[in-house]
Every structure is written in structure tokens, then in C-alpha cells.
Amino acid sequence: MDAVLATELQSYLEKRAISSISDYIEQSTVESALTETVLELTQQLSQNQQQLEAGRTIFDDLEAAIVYLEQLHRSQKTADAIALNKAQTLATDKLKLTPNQTAELYQYYSADLQNLLVTDRDKEIAIRALLDNKPSEEVEEILFASPAGWTTDEARELVLIANNQLASDREQKQRSPQFIPPPEDESLRPVLQHFLTQKRGITNFLVHPLQQQGLGYIDQHRNVVFIKRSLNGEKSGALVWDTARLDNRAFKYPDSDRSEGWFHLKLGGEADDKIERVFLCDSPIDALSMAEIDRDGHKGQPPVRTMYMAVDDPNNLPVEFLRNISRIGLAFNNDDRGNEAALVVQSMLPQAKRIAPSGLTWNEILIEQQRQQQEELEQKQRGRGFSR
Known part of the structure; x- marks a missing residue:
């Protein structure tokens, strides 16, 4: 009986040893696989981090470039505005008329308008001058010869009204065709x-x-x-x-x-x-x-x-x-x-x-x-x- 028990015990111990060895081998295999996976993930994370750093650097450079371009654009707009203002000033200087010239032009454009009230007459004079391709600044100067004694702002307002009237007239003519007289038998x-x-x-x-x-x-x-x-x-x-x-x-x-x-x-x-x-x-x-x-x-x-x-x-x-x-x-x-x-x-x-x-x-x-x-x-x- 003792011999049988000893044999069974020995067999159990051997099986247990084999099982432990098998578990150890499986565990070692799993740990090795996990280790490799962790190493790969670590490498990928490192690469991703490097790419993110590079992208952040590129983005920072791009943002700096945009800021620079915006500053350059603002500077250019300021320069353009200054240049335009200078050009307008020069143009205005060239358009300066003498008092005699403004009086002559006022009389010329007021032909047959003497029966109108002064405001209506001067608006019509502005329209006639604009139709004659006179610049707005020069038309304003012509209106200074009016007996109404317009200020600069008032003359500018009259010219603006005249321009609006001409635009309205052009729009109306486009909507309704111009009258064409019947042809003559010469x-x-x-x-x-x-x-x-x-x-x-x-x-x-x-x-x-x-x-x-x-x-x-x-x-x-x-x-x-x-x-x-x-x-x-x-x-x-x-x-x-x-x-x-x-x-x-x-x-x-x-x-x-x-x-x-x-x-x-x-x-x-x-x-x-x-x-x-x-x-x-x-x-x-x-x-x-x-x-x-x-x-x-x-x-x-x-x-x-x-x-x-x-x-x-x-x-x-x-x-x-x-x-x-x-x-x-x-x-x-x-x-x-x-x-x-x-x-x-x-x-x-x-x-x-x-x-x-x-x-x-x-x-x-x-x-x-x-x-x-x-x-x-x-x-x-x-x-x-x-x-x-």
C-alpha cells in the first residue's frame, strides 16, 4: 500500500513539475510578446511625437508668415491711401479755376435757366457741367460763382445730388428706350x-x-x-x-x-x-x-x-x-x-x-x-x- 501511494505521489509530483514548466514557458512567451509590443508602441509614440513637434514647428512658422503678410498688407494700404490722397491733392491743385473762369463757366451753363429758383438752377448747372465731362471738383468750383454763395460742403452736396440725378436718368433711359423720331423724306x-x-x-x-x-x-x-x-x-x-x-x-x-x-x-x-x-x-x-x-x-x-x-x-x-x-x-x-x-x-x-x-x-x-x-x-x- 505504501509503495502504491509512493508511486502515485511521485507521479503527481512529476505532473505538477511538468505543468509548472509548461506554465512558465507560456508565461515567458506571453511576456516576450508583450515586451515586443510595448517596444513597438513606444517607438511609434516617439515617432508620432516627433512628427507632431515638426508639424507644430511648421504651423508656428506659417502663423508667423501670416502675421507678417497681414502687417505688410496694412502697411501697403496705408502707403496706397497716402499716395491716393497725394494724387487727389495734386489733381485738385490742377483743377483750380480763377474767379473769372468760374464766373464765365457759370454764365455759360446757366443759359436759359434764369427763370428757375437759384437752387434748381444751380442743380441744373451742375448736371450740365457733369454731362460736359467736367470733374466733380471743378463743378463745385463753378458753383462758387452762384449768387447763392454756397459753402464748400453745400456745393459738394449739390454736385452729389446732380450725380444721383444723372444716374437715375441713365437708369430710367435704360428701362425705357429713347424716343426715335419718324424718318424724314428729304x-x-x-x-x-x-x-x-x-x-x-x-x-x-x-x-x-x-x-x-x-x-x-x-x-x-x-x-x-x-x-x-x-x-x-x-x-x-x-x-x-x-x-x-x-x-x-x-x-x-x-x-x-x-x-x-x-x-x-x-x-x-x-x-x-x-x-x-x-x-x-x-x-x-x-x-x-x-x-x-x-x-x-x-x-x-x-x-x-x-x-x-x-x-x-x-x-x-x-x-x-x-x-x-x-x-x-x-x-x-x-x-x-x-x-x-x-x-x-x-x-x-x-x-x-x-x-x-x-x-x-x-x-x-x-x-x-x-x-x-x-x-x-x-x-x-x-x-x-x-x-x-
Whole structure:
């Protein structure tokens, strides 16, 4: 029994020893693998740390470069601003005008604007100068010649308003196409010239410039066309006249309502004089007739600057312009329509006076007046023949 136990014990001890050796071997293998893994991880962490350090160095260098570039940009902007300011100062120095020059330019650009209030007139002067490609600084200097006595800031503000007005006008023109007058049939110029002089009593003194400036002609549809213009002379529409009409009234050509405009002409005084008299008529023919009657009454040009305007719509008048004129004659036709137009205008312009022709139209008065003058001339000639 003891021998069996001893044998079993010996066998157990051997198995235990073998198990311990096996565990030791496995543990050693695991520890070795863990050691290698830890070493690899340590190396990778070291490499990553080195890369991070290098990246941080690059980032720090990049940040420094950005700061440097920003400082350089700010310095350049300052230098540019100084250079621009110097350039503007030099340009301003070059644009300095003498008092005589500003006075002459102010008078030049104020032609036909004397009837406007001083603020409206100076704004229009600024617009005209800007349209003439004058620099804003020079326009401001021109406004210093105004009797209003504008300060530098006020003149600058007026020029800014004028620039804004021009920008608005350009935008409006882009939205609405510019008026294009109907084309003229130039071969019919002699026909119209003969009709106006022989049938309507308008002398060549008015007919020639009318045709030369393209303000009255026969179009390709054989209609007589009279051009409407703004007070600045820009063509804005047209009136088409049927020569068979006894009242001489005309109707609007299509697309003539894009902007304000009237058929008008001016006589008397100097070209840049203030307009002191205005005659409002029903038609271009009657406006021309009134101009002829006025010339005949003064044995030549009227002594003061006078405007003769055809009014096709009494509710569409340059009221601000006319309000400052004390002598306005309402020379509308002697009919219901003419009387109604006179009442409408007088409600807006109380200083206007009604002057109706003794016949239907002023053209009738002109033709009759010329007929009488011709008879008197023939009687004088016959009298001279008998005296011989």
C-alpha cells in the first residue's frame, strides 16, 4: 500500500513539475510578446511625437508668415491711401479755376435757366457741367460763382445730388428706350417749304432753321411732323399735323410720352438772356404764326427773349419754369377747347393772360395781316406809277 501511494505521489509530483514548466514557458512567451509590443508602441509614440513637434514647428512658422503678410498688407494700404490722397491733392491743385473762369463757366451753363429758383438752377448747372465731362471738383468750383454763395460742403452736396440725378436718368433711359423720331423724306423738303411760306404765311426766317434743325419735316408716310423737345433741347416726342385741319391742331406721334417735351422756339434778345415773355398756343403752326406776328409788330426781333410754345396738353406744362415768368400770353384758339385750356393754365399760373384771336386761329390773323400788307404795298406801287 505504501509503495502504491509512493508511486502515485511521485507521479503527481512529476505532473505538477511538468505543468509548472509548461506554465512558465507560456508565461515567458506571453511576456516576450508583450515586451515586443510595448517596444513597438513606444517607438511609434516617439515617432508620432516627433512628427507632431515638426508639424507644430511648421504651423508656428506659417502663423508667423501670416502675421507678417497681414502687417505688410496694412502697411501697403496705408502707403496706397497716402499716395491716393497725394494724387487727389495734386489733381485738385490742377483743377483750380480763377474767379473769372468760374464766373464765365457759370454764365455759360446757366443759359436759359434764369427763370428757375437759384437752387434748381444751380442743380441744373451742375448736371450740365457733369454731362460736359467736367470733374466733380471743378463743378463745385463753378458753383462758387452762384449768387447763392454756397459753402464748400453745400456745393459738394449739390454736385452729389446732380450725380444721383444723372444716374437715375441713365437708369430710367435704360428701362425705357429713347424716343426715335419718324424718318424724314428729304425729297419733300421743298414741298413743305412752299406750303408753309405760300399757304400758311410762315417766312423763310423761321422755315429754314426749322428744317435745318430737323424740327419740322415731312416723314416717309407724307405726314407733317413737328418735334417736341425738353427745355434743354433734347428731342422727346413728335406731333403729327394734318394740313387739312382748320384749327391746325396736331396729334401725338406714338411713343411721344416717354418724357416731358413741347414744340417751342425762342426769339429776341441774346441767346443766354433770361426769358421774359412766353406765348402758349394750341399748335406748332400757331406758335410759328405768333412768332411772325410778334416780329412784325416790333419791326424785327422782339426786344426781350421770348418763347413761343405749342401746348398739346394743358395739364402737361413746365410749371416750375413758367411760374417765375410774369408775362405769359394764353394765345389758344378762339374755340371751346382753347377757352378750356386757358382756364386750366390760369389755375396753375394766375399771372397768365388770355389773348384770343379775332378769328379761329392766329394763323388766320397772320394770313389776313399779310394780305392787307400786300394790298397796301400794291396801292403804293400803283400810286408811284401815277405820280410819274
